[in-house]
Amino acid sequence: MFSLSSDEWTAVLLSLRIAVVATAVALPFGIAIAWVLARKEFWGKALLDGIVHLPLVLPPVVTGYLLLIWFGRRGVIGAFLADLGIVFAFRWTGAALACGVMGFPLLVRAIRLSIEAVDTRLEDASWTLGANRFLVFATVTLPLALPGIIAGMVLCFAKALGEFGATITFVSNIPGETQTISAAIYTYTQTPSGDAAAARLVIVAIAISLIALIASEWLARRAGLRLHGGG
Amino acid sequence: MMLAVDVEKQLGTFAIRAKFEAPDGVTALFGPSGSGKTSIVNMVAGLLLPDRGRIGFDGTVLFDDSRRFSAPPHRRGIGYVFQDGRLFPHMTVAQNLDYGRRMYRLPPEAPEQARIIKLLDIGHLLDRRPGNLSGGERQRIAIGRALLMRPRLLLLDEPLASLDAARKREIFPYLLRLRDEKVPMIYVSHHAAEVKRIATTIVRIEDGRVAGVGGAELLVEADADAFP
Numbered sequence: 001m002f003s004l005s006s007d008e009w010t011a012v013l014l015s016l017r018i019a020v021v022a023t024a025v026a027l028p029f030g031i032a033i034a035w036v037l038a039r040k041e042f043w044g045k046a047l048l049d050g051i052v053h054l055p056l057v058l059p060p061v062v063t064g065y066l067l068l069i070w071f072g073r074r075g076v077i078g079a080f081l082a083d084l085g086i087v088f089a090f091r092w093t094g095a096a097l098a099c100g101v102m103g104f105p106l107l108v109r110a111i112r113l114s115i116e117a118v119d120t121r122l123e124d125a126s127w128t129l130g131a132n133r134f135l136v137f138a139t140v141t142l143p144l145a146l147p148g149i150i151a152g153m154v155l156c157f158a159k160a161l162g163e164f165g166a167t168i169t170f171v172s173n174i175p176g177e178t179q180t181i182s183a184a185i186y187t188y189t190q191t192p193s194g195d196a197a198a199a200r201l202v203i204v205a206i207a208i209s210l211i212a213l214i215a216s217e218w219l220a221r222r223a224g225l226r227l228h229g230g231g
Numbered sequence: 232m233m234l235a236v237d238v239e240k241q242l243g244t245f246a247i248r249a250k251f252e253a254p255d256g257v258t259a260l261f262g263p264s265g266s267g268k269t270s271i272v273n274m275v276a277g278l279l280l281p282d283r284g285r286i287g288f289d290g291t292v293l294f295d296d297s298r299r300f301s302a303p304p305h306r307r308g309i310g311y312v313f314q315d316g317r318l319f320p321h322m323t324v325a326q327n328l329d330y331g332r333r334m335y336r337l338p339p340e341a342p343e344q345a346r347i348i349k350l351l352d353i354g355h356l357l358d359r360r361p362g363n364l365s366g367g368e369r370q371r372i373a374i375g376r377a378l379l380m381r382p383r384l385l386l387l388d389e390p391l392a393s394l395d396a397a398r399k400r401e402i403f404p405y406l407l408r409l410r411d412e413k414v415p416m417i418y419v420s421h422h423a424a425e426v427k428r429i430a431t432t433i434v435r436i437e438d439g440r441v442a443g444v445g446g447a448e449l450l451v452e453a454d455a456d457a458f459p
Contacts, residue, residue: 124278125317127304128382130334133406139330143321 004200008178011184018092018180019160022100023153026107030152034111035137039120056105064169067098071170073217094171095178099163103156109156110155114148117142146223154216158209181205233415234258234384238274238284238294247271247439257416261423261449267439268419269314273385275417276311277304288384305334310382314389316369318361324372325357331380344379351375351405367398371405378414379456385409388419403428423450 004012036042048231055063065223071078071088078088088094118141126140127133142149171178173187185201188194234253239246245266260268273279275286277293280301286294288309294301308333328348332339348354351371361369365404370390377385390400390406406429410416420426426433427447435443443449 119317121313121317122319123313124304124313125313126319126330126334128276128278128307128309128311129331129376130305130307130308131330132303136332139334140319 002200002203004204005197007175008184008197008201008204010059011179011181011201012208014092014095014176014178015161015180015182016208018099019157020098021093022096022103022160023107023157024094026100026104026156027109027149027153030104030107030111030156031142031149033180034108034115034152035141038112038115053105053110055102060102060163060165061169063101064098064166067094067101067166067170071097090170090171090178092171092177095167095180096160097159098166098170100156102163102166103159106155107152109154110148111145114145114151117148118144147220150219150223154212157212161205161208161212161213233289234275234417235285235287236271236275236349237279238271238286240270240274240279240281242270245439249436249439249441250340251434251441251444253415253417253434254432255413255415257410257418257429258432258434259426259430260417260419260434261426261430262421262436262442265419266419266436267420268436269388271436272388272417272419275384276309276386277302277307308335308380310377310380310385310387312373312377312387312390314371314392316361316366316373316393318369318372318376320361322360323357324353324359324361324364327361327372328353328357328376328379330396331376335380339380340385343381347378350408362377365396365398366394367401370394370402372400374405378409381416383417385414386419387416389421390418391420391425403421426450 020133033048033052035046037052067088069075071081073079073082073087073089075213081088086093088097088183116156122140122144123136131139160162161180161183163180167178168183173179173183175184179187181204185198185205188198189203233255237250239248244393245267247270249267249271260271262268270279274281274294281294281296283296284294285292292298292300293300293307302334306410318324319330322330328344332353348357351374353368353375354372356364356368356372361372364372370393374387374390387406391402394402403425410429418429427450433445433447433449434441435449
């Protein structure tokens with residue numbers, strides 16, 4: 001019968017927690033930056049776009065190393081946040097940060113495309129009907145961009161679930177704290193007689209990814225139905 | 232005098248320099264396509280900022296460049312019926328109709344709502360979504376949506392242009408009813424027959440400028456279209 005050892009369960013649950021937290025925390029920032037990139041013209045826009053996309057093209061180890069320098073205990077941002085009680089170094093929160101940063105370009109890209117696809121003439125109509133800028137966004141732009149936002153969240157979640165290089169560089173591979181499914185699989189494959197455990201985790205990883213894809217498809221279809229069909 | 236417009240706007244190589252006053256009733260901005268009529272109403276609505284000039288309405292200032300002031304569209308209280316309807320596809324007809332009232336935080340007024348729904352014959356569409364409505368139905372709902380925010384002024388930008396002749400004949404009586412309700416309107420059209428029937432004042436626009444203000448004598452163009 002298929003069953004996981006408690007160590008394997010720990011890695012699976014930790015991975016899920018990290019991926020969910022990374023996606024949830026990245027989402028508001030992702031929506032804000034995607035909106036700015038889609039709707040605003042300003043000096044330095046290309047630079048902002050480049051920085052957002054950097055984790056997509058940089059070697060993940062480099063991203064992890066930069067996070068270590070900036071968000072480690074003695075890093076500029078890390079030391080400041082540590083005073084506020086937020087510690088990333090060698091904690092699961094650090095893994096979530098690394099996963100969020102790595103998933104961020106995928107999140108922003110999908111949301112930006114869907115915001116660009118929203119007809120600005122509808123936003124103008126909403127404006128003349130008494131909605132201020134924020135309400136135009138909340139009642140017209142956001143609901144119309146919803147399918148893209150869901151797609152972006154799934155991409156970010158999947159990236160977070162599979163992230164390896166940046167995470168292991170930034171917060172190492174500590175069972176129960178920062179050892180995600182990917183890191184656990186890697187560890188098992190390096191261990192004699194770890195093959196069975198690795199295979200079980202591989203199956204779990206495939207299952208989670210499939211469920212996420214199917215769920216997103218279902219959600220996007222429902223959102224699309226609300227937009228275009230029905231009634 | 233209710234609406235006073237005196238604006239300049241450079242749009243690429245095209246320049247708008249328009250000065251006119253629109254009294255109560257229905258003022259038509261009449262002129263050929265591309266003469267700048269839509270840009271002018273967009274400036275009245277606040278969607279387009281003039282480079283220079285002043286727009287005032289019933290004693291309040293909507294735009295004044297000498298004071299670097301422009302009231303944002305959501306505070307102008309001006310309803311806008313666009314050529315292409317622009318209903319919100321993710322809302323039902325009822326939600327579309329109620330949108331302006333909610334955004335302007337006006338108290339619900341069931342009798343007024345019922346009256347406008349009846350006036351436009353859209354009661355049977357309330358639960359539908361805009362996606363599968365006819366062009367004429369959509370345009371009637373767009374008119375109702377703009378009316379239900381209780382506008383001080385209603386802008387209609389070629390409200391019939393995207394409709395075929397049968398649909399035009401369907402909508403036009405509703406527009407005439409609006410005029411008879413004394414809702415002040417700015418009616419943009421390049422269609423002489425339409426303008427002749429609905430307008431109380433005609434402002435003729437040519438090449439971004441006002442070529443004349445007056446009555447039906449401005450409709451010199453022999454309009455070949457046999458409408459209505």
